[in-house]
Amino acid sequence: MAMMNEILSFADELLEVDNYNDYCPNGLQIEGRSEIKKIVCGVTASQALIDSAIAQKADLILVHHGFFWRGESLPIVGLKKRRIKAILDAEINLLGYxxxxxxxxxxxxxxxxxxxxxxxxxxxxxxxxxxxxxxxSLDAPTSSEQFTSLIQQKLARTPLHLRKNNSKCIVKVGICTGGAQNYFESAIEQGVDAFVTGEVSEQSYHLAVESGVDFYSAGHHATERFGVQALAKVISEKFKLESEYIEIENPV
Ligand SMILES: [Zn+2]
Incomplete structure (x- = not known):
């Protein structure tokens, strides 16, 4: 068992939350009970994740995509009310980074x-x-096809691969997980051979063809499953707590 306030200060400090100017609050988003035995982590605080956490008798839900995004509608109604009510009724803490x-x-x-x-x-x-x-950079030059297979194997899903119509070798790689297709041009300026992100836009295709840089859209959810698991592992080891990652399938 550990105290929530101790976990919170440890995680806030570890992730240097004060250094970031974000569009959602980082750290404790909803306060629950003060003593923690079990952590459940997942990518997004969806109703499905919340329901699983309640079924697992979690005291703490740790997520990458929490609540209260800048620009969203403020009233706590509808889906938002159902999610928040479920968390409050179960006295679970929602921790989002x-x-x-x-x-x-x-x-x-x-x-x-x-x-x-x-x-x-x-x-x-x-x-x-x-x-x-x-x-x-990769240890050795890798063909676009081999790199596609590598992503497919490691993320267990086929990435959307945009490129000029010829095969080439990849050594220098840019990575920005999630919805970071707008960073494709910056990655091209950095001199990468390939850019891996989660989501894709219409213009990503033209940028790939005109720059000759391969673009991989490997899934917003799929590319963002690992940070929360790494963090949950560090917290659970430090405070000797039980922790479980719950995969809620998302094709996007
Ligand atoms: Zn994201």
Whole structure:
């Protein structure tokens, strides 16, 4: 058993939340009971994740996509009311880390995806401070087809691969998980051979063809499953708590 306030200060400090200017609150989003025995983690605080956490008798739900996004409608009605009521009734704590969990140099979604794909991190780039996109290189030149298979194998889903109509070798890779297709041009400027992100836009195709840089849309959910698991592992080891990752399938 551990105290929620101790877990919170540990996680806030570890993820350096004060360094980020985010569009949702990072840290404790909904307060529940003060003593924690079990953590459930997942990508998004959807009703399905909340229901599973309640069924698992969790005291703490740890997510990458929590609540209260800038620009969203404020009244607590409809779906939002149902989610929040379920959490409050069960006295569960909702702990959410967004950009800090994309940008953390070891536990973050990007660092974890780089590790999974064998990309050695060289530097970070992007418009946010601290930057959350990474530039790295593969150990050996890899064909686009081999790189597609690697992503498919590691993420258990086929990425959408946009490219000029010829096969080429990939060494330098840009990674920015989630909905980061708008960083494709910055990645091209960094001199990458390929860019991996979660989502895709219409213009991503033209940028890929005109720049000759391969673009991989590997899924917003699929590319952001690893940060929250790495963080939950560190917290559960530090405080000797039970922790479980719940995969809620999402094709996007
Ligand atoms: Zn995301």
């Amino acid at each position: 967004h950009l800090p969990l994309d940008g953390h140099r070891e536990l973050g979604n990007n660092a974890q995806l780089a590790k999974l794909l064998g990309v050695n991190i060289e530097h970070w780039f992007g418009a946010t401070k601290p930057e959350i996109c990474l530039f790295g």
